[in-house]
Amino acid sequence: MSILVVGSVALDSVRTPFGEVEEVLGGSATYFSVAASFFSPVRVVAVVGEDFPAEHLDFLGSRGVDIGGLRRVPGRTFRWRGFYDYDLNEAHTLDTQLNVFEEFDPEIPEEYRDSEFVFLANIDPTLQLKVLEQVRSPRLTICDTMNFWIENKRSELMEIIKRVDCLLLNDSEARQLAEEPNLIAAGRRLQSTGPRRVIIKKGEHGVIMLGENSYFSLPAYPLETVFDPTGAGDSFGGGFLGAISREPDLTEDAVRRAVVYGSVVASFAVESFSCDRLRTLSGEEIKARYDEFMEITCF
């Protein structure tokens, strides 16, 4: 059940129509590992600067996240500043300071190399590939990406996509990467390049998953207020891979259930800034919202 995530741990400053926060806990590996920690133990490989608050490390530790692979190096932690308008589907970046993340070169500790489930969060595809070469025989590997890598490292990105079991990306990234406006056709095209499954996140419109001979579509949980969408995709990834890690067999049914769990955790994550909602989330609340998903989609 061991899950490994490699990605960013950051300090985010975010403004949404509902409020504003300065330098709160963020980063893809953070959201992922907190989300996955509701299901299985998680190992994090990431880097922070000397200025990273100890309380955040304590929080991750309290969630049972193994931070032995989270290096603290001289310099400042990765910072992101951005805002969302009422169209919460699009993040507007005001400032990105890579800081110590610029030199991030993920070295997987020997004791992490047997991880069964590997999440390659949104980092340089060259680094994603390097991680993949260090893990021994994972049961399932997933990679996420973003428009920056599609535009600037397409061939490296296609190389990693060819080698993972599952590609996770959002709808505009899927269209851009496949160079195809129809989302279903884009997903099929990407799936044919290698990964057994392509999962496309559509924000308020839910998620679709394309497999070799399968198609699954799940609407979003109906939230009347999306407080802050930052980290929704990584929270989905964490909930998804966490749920997967508890399944004895990776059948279509099992993977579909995991998509629902991913959507459940993501729907909570966007209810407040940072991972704040996940700090108080309970297993009972996760189960109740899973049941609600059944209720609102069944016919």
Added chain:
Amino acid sequence: MSILVVGSVALDSVRTPFGEVEEVLGGSATYFSVAASFFSPVRVVAVVGEDFPAEHLDFLGSRGVDIGGLRRVPGRTFRWRGFYDYDLNEAHTLDTQLNVFEEFDPEIPEEYRDSEFVFLANIDPTLQLKVLEQVRSPRLTICDTMNFWIENKRSELMEIIKRVDCLLLNDSEARQLAEEPNLIAAGRRLQSTGPRRVIIKKGEHGVIMLGENSYFSLPAYPLETVFDPTGAGDSFGGGFLGAISREPDLTEDAVRRAVVYGSVVASFAVESFSCDRLRTLSGEEIKARYDEFMEITCF
């Protein structure tokens, strides 16, 4: 099981990324009645000009559509010309010639006034209200609308919405009418103004239905090619009300099934220009796609 529709019968000229047609059969009442005719007999109240091709009347007749209320008057038939880019969610209008439709004043024939199910297609809300006043005691009434009426006849529109059982509109119209960017909140707000149910069409993202104490979300059928989206919403309405008309009781389950049937018929309608795909559609194909909807959404 008698269904009444009041709306437009038109000649459409449409260009999409996949082709172009001139003056083909179109109009909201056309799409609706052809779609509904797979389930129950339909009565149409509309108006056409002297130039309206007899073959189209023959086609409607062949589908069992009662065109006794379809008046043919001196002048030219309503014409619409438009195009779609790769973003097929938005129709770009090049030319609208209302012609005989400008003076349309729907008089419901005496023998139609006992109709059990009434679809008020997208026409002036003042006319929709006039229709409602002429029918006796329908089991279910639905109205559709569009941005033009939201902008120019808001108070009349709110009056008709208050009086129908079900409001049908698309996502941008719902946001505009409710003056609320969050779609779920917009739907709830509209539902609180009167109608028991609000159905919001989201094109490639499916459809949501908000009831007094219920919420249902259905993804779209995964089409790799949407050939021409014209008439998708009215085809949905026809499939929906057609399926409703065959249910003994209007329970939540029954209405959800009807939403799926509406989506099934709409997914066929967009596979070619005009109602062409519906000309050859069979009951078996409808049933097969209904089953596919179950398969792609269940977990």
